Amino acid sequence: MSGTSTVLKLNNSVEMPALGLGVYQSPPEETAAAVETALRDGYRLIDTAAAYRNEEQVGEGLKRSGVDRDEVFVTTKLWLSDYGYDSALRAFDASLDRLGLEYLDLYLLHQPVPLEPEPWVAAYKAAEKLLADGRVRAIGVSNHTPGLLRTLMDRTDVVPAVNQVELHPYFIQRELRELHDRLGIVTQSWSPIGGITQYWPHAPNGGRSVLQEPAVTELAAKYGKTAAQVVLRWHLQHGLCAIPKSVKAHRIAENFAVFDFALTPEEVAAVDALDTGLRSGPDPETIRLDSFGRR
Structure with a gap:
């Protein structure tokens, strides 16, 4: 391992792996095998969501892997259609049942709902109860901007342990x-190698691939690594948690082989310079409870 921790300590002292397997858009029929493969390759973080419709298969993969439950950090997320206090508690129970687990390591609100704040805030208060009751080890949010984080925190008690957001070069x-650093919130990157620029309609960076940028490909050639490995290494050296998705066994293994080299500060800065400042996913400031339809 070269200078980057394999775990990150959350603001309640719970440790979370710095690299995990995401299963967004993983077909249910392929998810169990992907999870089993990842765990056998050394991954110890699996990230899913109720909206992904593959929680049951994630649970199956956990069982098939033979890895002890307490060695795996499992995250799932509450979907907007279940926001509200009582409905969030029921949805949590349903997710646990589908996963076949007795507790979760991390429970996230999947989206902010600034235009309809009452159910959004009530859902987070339900997550606070789950934390207090010991049914989840940490709670947090996803897709929250600096302003939305402050809005939520002004009306709740527990500082989110994690904010999972679109983040790539x-x-x-x-x-x-920078705000996360001040508040003690871990930044978790979804679409860490920029895949959203390929699959999200009308993405501002649509048609571009960070894996084809000279700033990345030249480093890949230098270190004898793939472009994806260079980008994942970049995340780790920023102290981020990355959750790349794949259902291909060779790619799952490849994405985890990033702890045996290190980028220089100048090389990290060169990848930083690819930033366009443009979000490719949905704008969190405009989300309503029915923005995505029911899932």
């Missing part, structure tokens, strides 16, 4: 990361 979220 085209959108490095410097302001948000």
Whole structure:
């Protein structure tokens, strides 16, 4: 390992792996095998969500792997259709049942809902109860901007342990990361190698790939690594938690092989310079409870 911790300590002293497997857009029929493969390759963080419709298969992969439950950090997320206090508690129970688990390591609100704040705030208060009751080891949010984080925190008691956001070399979220550092919130990167620029309609960076940028490919050639490995290493050296998605066994293994080299500060800065400041995913400031339809 070269100078980057394999775990990150959350603001309640719980340790979370710095690299995990994401299963967004993983077909249910392929998810269990992907999770099993990842755990056998050394991953200890699996990230899913109720909206991904593959929690049951994640649970199956956990069982098939043979890895002890207490060695795996499992995250899932509450979808907007279940926001509200009582409905959030019921949705948590449903997620646990689908996963086949007795507790979660991290429970996140999947999106902010600034235009309809009451259910959003009530859902987070339900997560606070789950934390107090010991049913989840840490709670947090996803897709929250600096302003939305402060709005939520002004009305709740527990500082989120994690904010999972779009973050890749085209959108490095410097302001948000600086706020997280001040508040003790871990930044977790979804679409860490920039895949969203390929699959999200009308993405501002659509048609571009960070994996083809000379700043990345030249480093890959220098270190004998793939472009994706260089980008994941960049995340780790920023102290971020990355959750790349794949259902291909060779890619899952490849994405985890990033602890045997290190970028120089100048090389990290060169990747930083790819930032466009443009978000490719949905704008969190405009989300409503029905923005994505029911899932």
